[in-house]
Amino acid sequence: MGFELSREGLDRVLTELGESYLLYAPVLKVGEGRFTDTDVVRYDYVSSVEQIELAHKSDYAFKELLTPLSETLFFFTENECKVADAEARKVIVFLRACDLHAVKRLDQMYLANGPQEDWFYRRVRDRVAFALIGCPESFDNCFCCSMDTNVAPEGWLFSLEQTDDGYRCVVADEQLTEVFAAQAVGEAAFEPAHVSANDTVVRVPESVPVAIYQHSMWDEYTARCIKCGRCTISCPTCTCYTMQDVFYTDNGCVGERRRVGASCMIDGYTNVAGGGQYRRTACERIRFKVLHKVHDFRKRFGYDMCVGCGRCDDICPEYISFAACVNKLADAVDALAAQEVSADE
Amino acid sequence: MTLDVNVKALMKNAFRQSKVRGETASRVRVPGGVINAQSMARVVEIAEEFGNGTIFLTNRQGMEIPGIPLEKVPEVNERLQAIIDDSGVNQEERGKGYPAAGTRNVVGCPGSRLCPFGCYDTTALARRMDKAVFPNNRHVKIAFTGCSNDCAHVALNDFGIIGMTEPQYDPARCIGCEQCVNWCKRRSVGALSVVNGKIVRDEDLCIGCGVCVNYCPTRAWTRSPEHYFRLKIMGRTGKQNPRLAEDWLKWVDEDSIIKIAQNTYAYIDEYIDPGAPGGKEHIGYIVDRTGFDEFVKWALDGVELGPKCERASRVYWGGKRYDRSNELF
Incomplete structure (x- = not known):
């Protein structure tokens, strides 16, 4: 059922939800952008709808809740260790259709990639529910339609989008219907808004021949990419992490194990004992990242990892476009196939 | 004719x-x-x-x-x-052009309107300063530059203003990629180090250039809401004793800089060499005659430096004294 709400009415809904849930949503952080007097949109806890940034795509993804940038897993002393305490309250995460598709990818990696679930991921995942932010229009660099992620999958409690004079919410979770109905100024049957076309169109190759790994299409990126890792840190589906075992400086017998975000794009990734480094150049790193997003992951799990949110393209300081790279990849694959055909003839 | x-x-x-x-x-x-x-x-x-x-x-x-x-x-x-x-330049009589030329054009680098490294809106502050000190016949040179790169060459001015930001660190957003540490070392002063996976900033060494903020991929480093400045004073070119301006204040605020510049005109009026050619004399020569403390007394009249501001108790300048020796060693 769809409800129309005023800002005050929606705030009363959020207040009521706040009794059972923390609310985690995209927030405009004024002055916290990279450059002087610029802003950034990233996730944080909110208590009113005014705090939720609905007009812009978030620069950083919701995943920081499920896979924190820095998380202490446990503390250790001589022979004992203690798991770090976790927030006990449930959380409603406000996200868009592409991001809800991304949750499936995160779950895949942390819960269904091998025999063991990730215990820490499971601990936070079980507390999380979702609210869908409708997308009446595509943002710059979005290519969800190309990745078939423009329509949200099931798994959201209610949706939210702004109208000229208030908000519209579709309530999927029957237990919440009453809460919304009590504050609504109108009721109507509608679906959450979703886009059906993007300016950016990406063509993902169906399969990738081994020859692509040595292809010259990657070479330019070694000079262009600065290996900062923003593309992967802002990506809602990137899951890589590394560990820091920290021994407190004033007592070397006590410390903690921390899990921190890692990036296949940043120097140091793929370093191994003995000084080996499997991917040295930026072009090797980009090749791995791109193929992982639109090929390798699909080979293992049957669907593409990339959800087409375009944050990587939004944030790249060197104007390297992932979308353009995938299209170059598709063209290169076609050209290789054509060469093979002509060689056969 | x-x-x-x-x-x-x-x-x-x-x-x-x-x-x-x-x-x-x-x-x-x-x-x-x-x-x-x-x-x-x-x-x-x-x-x-x-x-x-x-x-x-x-x-x-x-x-x-x-x-x-x-x-x-x-x-x-x-x-x-x-x-x-x-x-928006101040004028005395419409249609009669500029009312003075002594106080030179206030210079500004592109600053934060364009430059990724600019720590403040240099154009806006240069215009504000121009409004505050012009028209005036005294020979005063003021320049604004967005960061410590000093592209505007403010060290050649009587007042050289360099932008600073106080980096704010959120360890919860830090993944320990160390790009800030490396770039601070390569592009700036090497004020950052890693301790137990997190970053420690040497507050004395940090010049507030904002390179760490620029290169942080996670927003663990952000800029302080307040804009701060380094004020260098009494730089000059010329025949007798050209010299670079030296640091007097750091982490100083915008209002104080404007007031100090305005105060300096009264100091010049009081102490300028009455025989100076064309009534023009670099302020630094006046400071050399009156002593630094007398300049400070006038410049800081009514100025309340903020709690973060650090002030050099005395400033020393270098530069060759051509009026004493023209030797090449």
Whole structure:
């Protein structure tokens, strides 16, 4: 059922939800952008709808809740260790259709990639529910339609989008219907808004021949990419992490194990004992990242990892476009196939 | 034609005395180095109608239109009016051009309007300073630069203002990628180090350039809401004792800088060498005569430096003393 709400009415809904849930949503952080007097949109806890940034795509993804940038897993002393305490309250995460598709990818990696679930991921995942932010229009660099992620999958409690004079919410979770109905100024049957076309169109190759790994299409990126890792840190589906075992400086017998975000794009990734480094150049790193997003992951799990949110393209300081790279990849694959055909003839 | 021109008044009216007899050059003031395209076109028109069709871009971001016949000065002044209105430069009488030329054009690098490293809006602050100190006949040079790169060469000015930001660190957003540490070392002063996977900033070493913020991929480093500044003083070029400006204040606020510059005019009036050629003397020479403490007394009159501001109790300058020796060693 769809409800129309005023800002005050929606705030009363959020207040009521706040009794059972923390609310985690995209927030405009004024002055916290990279450059002087610029802003950034990233996730944080909110208590009113005014705090939720609905007009812009978030620069950083919701995943920081499920896979924190820095998380202490446990503390250790001589022979004992203690798991770090976790927030006990449930959380409603406000996200868009592409991001809800991304949750499936995160779950895949942390819960269904091998025999063991990730215990820490499971601990936070079980507390999380979702609210869908409708997308009446595509943002710059979005290519969800190309990745078939423009329509949200099931798994959201209610949706939210702004109208000229208030908000519209579709309530999927029957237990919440009453809460919304009590504050609504109108009721109507509608679906959450979703886009059906993007300016950016990406063509993902169906399969990738081994020859692509040595292809010259990657070479330019070694000079262009600065290996900062923003593309992967802002990506809602990137899951890589590394560990820091920290021994407190004033007592070397006590410390903690921390899990921190890692990036296949940043120097140091793929370093191994003995000084080996499997991917040295930026072009090797980009090749791995791109193929992982639109090929390798699909080979293992049957669907593409990339959800087409375009944050990587939004944030790249060197104007390297992932979308353009995938299209170059598709063209290169076609050209290789054509060469093979002509060689056969 | 007989010319009877008050050259002193002409120069005060921002016209240069030309070596070509009967000609002058109009000096267009461009605070912060930003002029809108319409006024740029007006400069072109004046150059084509009254000048010799060329425009000289000055070292201090102004423009000079040479080849103007002296008798055309009143007409040029009228034509300058729209440019003066656009640039917001203070004026005494409409249609009469610039009321002074002693206090030089206030210089600004592109700053945060354009440059990724700029720590503040240099153009806006240069214009604010120009409003605060112009018109004035005293020879004072002020320049604003966005960060410690000092692209505006503020160290050659009486007052050189360098932008600073106080980096704010959120360890919860830090993944320990160490890009801030590496870039601080490569592009700046190496004030960052890693301790147990997190970053420690040496607050004494940090110059507030914001390189760490620029290169942080996660927003663990952000800028302070407050804009801070480093104030370098009494730099100069010239024949006797050219020298670079030296640090006097750091982590100082915008309002204090404006007030200090304004206060300095009263100090100059009090102590300037009455025999100085053209009534112009670099402030630094006055400071050399009165002693630094006397300058500070005047400059800080009524100024309340913020709690973060650090002040050098005494400033020493270098530079060669050509008035004492011209030897090459």
